[in-house]
Amino acid sequence: MTIETTTPMKAPEPSLSFRSALISTAGHCAVACGFCFRADRAHGFLDVTTYARTLSRLREVGVEGVCLTGGEPTHHPELRTLVRLAHQFGMPVSVVTSARTQEEVSRLSEIGHLLETVTVSADSQGAMLLGRTKRSAESAAATLRSVPASGKVLHLTYWKLSGDECGDIHRLVEEMDVEVQLSPVTLDPVGRHRSGISLHEYVAQQREDAEVLRRYFVLSLDFQEHLTALRTMQLYPERRRGCHSSALYVSANGEVRRCPYGKAGISVRVPRAAIKAFLGSRTEDRVTPDCAAICRPSR
Secondary structure (H helix, E strand, O other): OEEOOOOOOOOOOOOOOOOEEEEEOEOOOOOOOOOOOOOOOOOOEOOHHHHHHHHHHHHHOOOOEEEEEOOOHHHOOOHHHHHHHHHHOOOOEEEEEOOOOHHHHHHHHHHHHHOOEEEEEEEOHHHHHHHOOOOOHHHHHHHHHHOOOOEEEEEEEEOOOOHHHHHHHHHHHHHHOOEEEEEEOOOOHHHHHHHOOOHHHHHHHHHHHHHHHHOOOEEOHHHHHHHHHHHHHHHOHHHOOEOOOOEEEEOOOOEEEOOOOOOOOEEOOOOHHHHHHHHHOOOOOEOOHHHHHHOOOOO
């Protein structure tokens, strides 16, 4: 089993070379992970009219597919409409979710056949303890079994993995024949201080977890380079490279950014020429551990 990820790259000359977009359907989430790296936190849902305009503008700049995320997308009262609208624009739709309750899973199952990929988030036991969550790999697997999507991914955020737990997760995804995506817990200086973890302890734990993973998974070269890049960003912030991603981000209030953590954005309500000019301009954003964790290539 090979784990895929992305590695920050040197920023190219500005161009409209975006192929996908991550769209936040809501600014809030009931899970409230202690290590959550969502860029936006607010109340309310993405308005359907704003969303339709967003799809139109994204299509005009070459975006070919969208991924609905949150907050929690299954809480959006018009989730099916969001998916249908994207299809009307000729865009395949993926969803990233933490759906666990009967109502959440039911809503997701109803649209599963319309989705290209559904990714269900889970946490290792150590991550659940650190982040005060209940998103176990077993409950994520139960959600995936209930959703008739053509592509299924279990995304595991891990921290303090044991050999036994890693073996159990490996057997689980093997039995289900689903893709697995791995992310180490991302803690900024504030998060480390709140958790009582020094930078040295944090980096050392990431190394230990990687060694445990290697016993059960074939880690791709990209993923190994990703882990190295994360450690470098933590230890040497001054070496962080320019941000480059082929995926755009749209907040729940309709602001388009090149990156969820980008300093600059533009509303989808402005004229299309202004949006194209913004996306064609050079960005000064630098890669951070948060954006490196959230920005992954299309599959």
